[in-house]
Amino acid sequence: MAIVYALWAFLLFVVYRVAIVVYNIWLHPLAKYPGPRFWAASRLPYAISLATGGLVHDTWRIHEKYGKVVRLAPNELSFVSKEAWHDIYGARGRGHQEFEKNPAWIRRAPNGAWSILDSPEDVHTRQRKIMNYAFSSAALKTQEPYVQRYTSLLIEKVREHGVLDVKDWYNFTTFDITGDLTFGKSFQCLEKGKYHRWVAYLFAHLKASCLLASITFYPSLMGILWLVMPKSAFNERLYHFKKACQWVHRRLGTQTTRNDFMSYISDNNKEMTMTMEEIEACSGTLVIAGSETSSTVLTSTTLNLLRQPDKLEKLTHEIRSSFEQESDIDGVTVKNLEYLNAVFQENFRFTPPVPCSIPRVVPPGGDTIDSQLYPGGTFVGLPQLPAYRSADHFAFPNHFIPERWLSPTSDLFKHTLSDPGFTKETFANDDKSVVQPFSVGPRQCIAQNLGQLEIRLILTRLLWNFDIEFASGDEGSSEEQKKPWTTQKTYGLWVKRPLKVRFVPVHESKHN
Numbered sequence: 001m002a003i004v005y006a007l008w009a010f011l012l013f014v015v016y017r018v019a020i021v022v023y024n025i026w027l028h029p030l031a032k033y034p035g036p037r038f039w040a041a042s043r044l045p046y047a048i049s050l051a052t053g054g055l056v057h058d059t060w061r062i063h064e065k066y067g068k069v070v071r072l073a074p075n076e077l078s079f080v081s082k083e084a085w086h087d088i089y090g091a092r093g094r095g096h097q098e099f100e101k102n103p104a105w106i107r108r109a110p111n112g113a114w115s116i117l118d119s120p121e122d123v124h125t126r127q128r129k130i131m132n133y134a135f136s137s138a139a140l141k142t143q144e145p146y147v148q149r150y151t152s153l154l155i156e157k158v159r160e161h162g163v164l165d166v167k168d169w170y171n172f173t174t175f176d177i178t179g180d181l182t183f184g185k186s187f188q189c190l191e192k193g194k195y196h197r198w199v200a201y202l203f204a205h206l207k208a209s210c211l212l213a214s215i216t217f218y219p220s221l222m223g224i225l226w227l228v229m230p231k232s233a234f235n236e237r238l239y240h241f242k243k244a245c246q247w248v249h250r251r252l253g254t255q256t257t258r259n260d261f262m263s264y265i266s267d268n269n270k271e272m273t274m275t276m277e278e279i280e281a282c283s284g285t286l287v288i289a290g291s292e293t294s295s296t297v298l299t300s301t302t303l304n305l306l307r308q309p310d311k312l313e314k315l316t317h318e319i320r321s322s323f324e325q326e327s328d329i330d331g332v333t334v335k336n337l338e339y340l341n342a343v344f345q346e347n348f349r350f351t352p353p354v355p356c357s358i359p360r361v362v363p364p365g366g367d368t369i370d371s372q373l374y375p376g377g378t379f380v381g382l383p384q385l386p387a388y389r390s391a392d393h394f395a396f397p398n399h400f401i402p403e404r405w406l407s408p409t410s411d412l413f414k415h416t417l418s419d420p421g422f423t424k425e426t427f428a429n430d431d432k433s434v435v436q437p438f439s440v441g442p443r444q445c446i447a448q449n450l451g452q453l454e455i456r457l458i459l460t461r462l463l464w465n466f467d468i469e470f471a472s473g474d475e476g477s478s479e480e481q482k483k484p485w486t487t488q489k490t491y492g493l494w495v496k497r498p499l500k501v502r503f504v505p506v507h508e509s510k511h512n
């Protein structure tokens with residue numbers, strides 16, 4: 001008898017699942033949007049793609065095949081138009097609520113507080129008001145010496161070693177900078193030539209956090225996960241958070257004239273607009289958001305330039321002919337390097353540091369995106385890589401061509417050997433405003449000026465001091481390391497391959 005009941009239960013379950021699949025594919029309010037049937041039928045293909053590091057590539061492939069608005073899961077759509085940037089992430093004013101962050105992706109810090117990256121709208125507005133002080137133009141001026149100091153240390157280390165894996169050494173530099181600005185102490189990654197345990201944890205758990213997000217879609221599996229998860233994983237997370245709290249308290253308890261993130265936050269938080277728990281929760285976010293992104297830009301730019309030596313030569317020439325001496329390279333002068341700016345703009349387009357979409361939810365009652373109405377509760381987002389590689393937006397989308405960002409009347413608007421032929425008209429219809437590496441709206445990157453300062457100063461000073469090439473032979477970059485950037489997996493962020501580079505010191509005569 002028990003077997004008969006079990007069979008009936010199984011049959012009912014199968015019928016129920018089939019009914020859901022039929023509903024999702026043909027009757028769901030999003031049924032009219034294009035995309036692969038499998039993905040429309042259930043959340044499973046999306047979850048597997050996310051958990052195996054392929055979501056950005058799959059999304060890109062799906063957009064290429066099905067168009068500007070595609071369905072990635074029963075209740076999820078992906079957009080690549082510039083209008084979608086504004087409608088999903090922007091502040092739309094009267095009559096529109098914020099598209100809140102997708103709950104599958106956010107969680108409170110271990111102390112129960114929200115960090116700025118995840119906080120609901122009202123908490124976010126309060127936190128952002130205080131944190132904005134740390135990223136004003138006045139604050140930026142006081143932060144430049146930190147960037148310069150750690151860049152000098154990087155250069156010293158490059159001279160010492162000659163060949164370096166820049167993937168690691170750019171990480172060491174940016175984590176040391178943000179660590180110092182947040183906690184009042186460097187992680188000493190550059191000095192010691194290795195990752196601090198606190199920093200290493202972040203990279204080790206990138207994959208785990210995507211696995212967690214993919215399992216969030218299946219609440220029943222969540223319970224099993226907590227049961228099988230080794231205790232050490234919980235302990236490590238706790239160690240990580242406790243350490244950040246200790247450092248915040250030590251920094252805030254120190255009398256000092258330093259101008260760092262914490263001094264701006266505490267000087268402007270006399271009425272405790274931000275609670276101490278929120279400051280603790282935001283401290284880790286500042287280091288993570290502020291380090292990995294900048295170092296990824298530097299690594300991908302280095303790779304893209306090494307893969308097209310004619311572009312590298314053009315940039316190196318600009319840098320070495322623009323300054324009398326290294327000390328002239330500062331936050332103001334680097335802004336004037338026309339080709340450098342074009343290289344970074346093209347790098348943001350070609351290999352965006354945040355390649356995937358940052359998922360949001362259409363508010364209750366529904367709202368429009370690109371003039372179309374979508375039901376409340378729909379998960380939506382704009383993935384940067386597919387948007388920037390679309391032939392609808394750019395001529396030669398899969399070529400790295402910094403010149404597209406220059407005025408056709410510029411002396412630098414000339415093609416080099418590695419380019420497909422182009423004329424003054426070729427890029428006239430490029431939809432440049434679709435490229436928003438720092439996102440848009442009230443939650444756009446709070447520190448984009450600091451990020452820009454870091455990448456410009458570090459690359460400019462390196463190319464002032466060194467000729468660079470792929471390391472080879474025993475020291476070297478294997479063919480694997482010379483592959484296009486987009487052959488790497490993504491777990492929210494890029495899982496970067498090592499990139500071994502040989503740095504050859506430049507003789508004085510090469511300047512000017």
Ligand code: HEM
Pocket residue numbers: 116117118128178285286287289290291293294297353354358437438439442443444445446447448450451452455
């Ligand atoms: C080239 C470098 C950088 C890029 C491409 C970048 C990109 C981004 C993006 C796309 C967001 C939006 C995230 C979201 O909506 O969830 C963001 C937010 C944020 N970024 Fe950056 N970022 C960079 C550098 C930095 C630096 C240097 C810092 C600080 C030291 C920083 C701190 C933050 C913070 C705190 C947020 C959250 C802002 C909020 O929610 O109000 N970023 N960044």
